[in-house]
Amino acid sequence: MALIHHPVVDKNGQTIAAAVTALDLHDIARVSKTFGLDAFYVVTPLEDQQELVRRILAHWVTGVGAQYNPDRRDALSLIRLATHLEAATADMAGRWGAAPVTIATSARRSSNNLNFDDLRSVVMQERPALLLFGTAWGLAPEVMDRVDFRLDPIEGGGGYNHLSVRSAVSIVLDRMWR
Amino acid sequence: MALIHHPVVDKNGQTIAAAVTALDLHDIARVSKTFGLDAFYVVTPLEDQQELVRRILAHWVTGVGAQYNPDRRDALSLIRLATHLEAATADMAGRWGAAPVTIATSARRSSNNLNFDDLRSVVMQERPALLLFGTAWGLAPEVMDRVDFRLDPIEGGGGYNHLSVRSAVSIVLDRMWR
Numbered sequence: 001m002a003l004i005h006h007p008v009v010d011k012n013g014q015t016i017a018a019a020v021t022a023l024d025l026h027d028i029a030r031v032s033k034t035f036g037l038d039a040f041y042v043v044t045p046l047e048d049q050q051e052l053v054r055r056i057l058a059h060w061v062t063g064v065g066a067q068y069n070p071d072r073r074d075a076l077s078l079i080r081l082a083t084h085l086e087a088a089t090a091d092m093a094g095r096w097g098a099a100p101v102t103i104a105t106s107a108r109r110s111s112n113n114l115n116f117d118d119l120r121s122v123v124m125q126e127r128p129a130l131l132l133f134g135t136a137w138g139l140a141p142e143v144m145d146r147v148d149f150r151l152d153p154i155e156g157g158g159g160y161n162h163l164s165v166r167s168a169v170s171i172v173l174d175r176m177w178r
Numbered sequence: 179m180a181l182i183h184h185p186v187v188d189k190n191g192q193t194i195a196a197a198v199t200a201l202d203l204h205d206i207a208r209v210s211k212t213f214g215l216d217a218f219y220v221v222t223p224l225e226d227q228q229e230l231v232r233r234i235l236a237h238w239v240t241g242v243g244a245q246y247n248p249d250r251r252d253a254l255s256l257i258r259l260a261t262h263l264e265a266a267t268a269d270m271a272g273r274w275g276a277a278p279v280t281i282a283t284s285a286r287r288s289s290n291n292l293n294f295d296d297l298r299s300v301v302m303q304e305r306p307a308l309l310l311f312g313t314a315w316g317l318a319p320e321v322m323d324r325v326d327f328r329l330d331p332i333e334g335g336g337g338y339n340h341l342s343v344r345s346a347v348s349i350v351l352d353r354m355w356r
Binding site for chain 1: 205213253
């Protein structure tokens, strides 16, 4: 999976680069490890934000945090930095021999959405798959427009669709693997 | 549901009172709202931590945050402060006419666990139900011993069972309502 910090939209629909949140890295790495993902790409073009990610990883993966909490080390070891979405897909192509199928997530339903049953079929194919999650107010239209699939939104029945990205990742990965 | 800050255990199994994390309140309130819960009890006996919760609610439910983000207000409005678990169950009894069935969650499997299918049957009964989640390293044994049910842990197949409480709540509520 990839957590995209740019291009995403703000409250007013403008394309921005969002800041990295440390807790996103921890929570999402732990969920990714729980459900057996091979990699968790943190995508940001901002050099200072990349440096923040490197410092977090230096502490928890190779520094004193790794001794203090080996379970956290195992989870955060899944993280790979990427400057853009294309860098993440190129990295996957290099590692697994084929460019991934890309699947965008959104709180909004669009045409030709993929449902969760079909998601399982897609990720079980030979080709690697990359699930995209947007920070801030979600993935920018330019990302939504060029992915292979758009996943159904998570709906709880009451019409409220404002989950944190941490909750959305947790629910999507759980639904995918059960 | 209730998010318990005491009694919970630390890394070494000692009973402690954990600090309140602001992001727990936001993330869990948003998931609770998504899945139609009636209340989200934040349980802490520490006066300074109760004050922190009150300040967060003052900003987002009645203050400037409520105008800035009405969706966040709707979610955080579900939060009720309770000094102890008994205060939360007493509040529920007063509101809904009967003491709730209590269901504890844990990353560890214990005897007589309730599975997720049976969880749905329990919460669909006439009597109100209260799901308990522990912060820090989880609910203390004294809580686990006196609840009506203990829910199955969330398992991803690989044996890694170190989800954040935010992820655990998200997955349990999603599984419960689908």
